[in-house]
Amino acid sequence: MDNQNKKPLITVFTPAYNRAYTLHLCYESLLRQTSKNFKWLIIDDGSTDNTRELVNRWIKKDNGFQIVYIYKENGGMHTAHNTAYENIDTELNVCIDSDDYMTDDAIEKIVDKWNTYKNEKYAGIVALDIYNNGEIIGKKLPNQQSIKLCDYYSNGGKGDKKLIYRTEVINKYPQYPVFEGEKYVSLGYKYLLIDQDYDLLIMNEPVCVVEYMEDGSSRNMYNQYLKNPKGFAFLRKVHMKYDKSLKRKFITCVHYVSSSFISKNKTFLKESPSKIMTVIAIPFGFVFYKLIIFKCKETV
Structure with a gap:
């Protein structure tokens, strides 16, 4: 059992823009977690639907984990990440998009992996994303202790992977820049900079179920x-x-x-x-x- 009075190890943060119709999938997956050693941070990027009301109802419930809701003017995914990193106070963090959800034992596996192998030379953990039919997105990770993302993809690696970062590390690097009139800067900017200095621990386990929505940026x-x-x-x-x-x-x-x-x-x-x-x-x-x-x- 998790100690409810103990500070969580990891923040799950979710940028959301008019995704009240699908955000419940993420919430329900967090309710199912076998470990509650986390908090959930929702960054509402200027939604005009009922996201605020929906989240406020969840906050009032006895979920077994803390829910923090922050509203900001719409600026795009990268600005939501900037806001998240400014407000995360746990050792680790992971982004679960508003159209995705976690496998039931994801937090438990992440916590066990980090507590067993954590080291200053690691920026965090890289794990697997899967489709809702259980199929791995892209390829599995190599059978080794750690890797740099650029090495994985330059050596034939494929598909999105779930990145769990040390908050201290990700905040060492510049924020995502904002360009007037634009609302997109690739999240890979920070990951590329981190990759020059750190490895990521490999966890060949699925932790996130991904649904590529028609209104998602990848589409x-x-x-x-x-x-x-x-x-x-x-x-x-x-x-x-x-x-x-x-x-x-x-x-x-x-x-x-x-x-x-x-x-x-x-x-x-x-x-x-x-x-x-x-x-x-x-x-x-x-x-x-x-x-x-x-x-x-x-x-x-």
């Missing part, structure tokens, strides 16, 4: 490219500094050029950390820019 990537070019260009410049292979860096430059065309940034070449490769990527980036425009017209 609308071309529209994201079109609406948030400054945010994408920012991330591409960061990746240029850390991409290890020439192929990966070239693809990054192509994306950077396309985002620069969309944002009408005439100084993109001067701003690029990889100027020669960016020059080579210009015609390819222009073609990709045209493809984005075409794809977005198709979805209108």
Whole structure:
């Protein structure tokens, strides 16, 4: 049994924007947890539905864990993460999206893994996401103690993984930037920076059930490219500094050029950390820019 008076080890935080219709799945999965060694932090990113009323009803119940609700003006997923990190006071944290939910023993497994192997050299834990039919998303993690995310994906790794970070570590790095008129910066920005300094403990166990909703960002990537070019260009410049292979860096430059065309940034070449490769990527980036425009017209 968990000691109710003891500070929880981990904060489960959930950014939510008009997801009252599906948020109950996450809540119900937290009620089912075999360990209550956590708190639930909900960052309401400017919802106009009944999210506030729904969460307030849950808060009044005897859930066995604390629920904290914070409302903010709508700014996009990355700004919700900024707000979450400013308000988390537990050793670990994990983001469970508003259309996802945890496996029943996820908290217990995370706590046991961390208490057994925690070390200053680890930023946290990387675990598996699954579909609701139990199928692993992408590939399993390698059979070893720890890994860097960039090494996993550069060596053939595939699929979203669940990242459980030490709060102290994730707050060592800059917040996600905010660009006027835009509402998207990839969460991978912080993960990439952390990856340069830390490994993640591997836990080849599913902890999160993922449902890719039609209104989710992963379903609308071309529209994201079109609406948030400054945010994408920012991330591409960061990746240029850390991409290890020439192929990966070239693809990054192509994306950077396309985002620069969309944002009408005439100084993109001067701003690029990889100027020669960016020059080579210009015609390819222009073609990709045209493809984005075409794809977005198709979805209108």
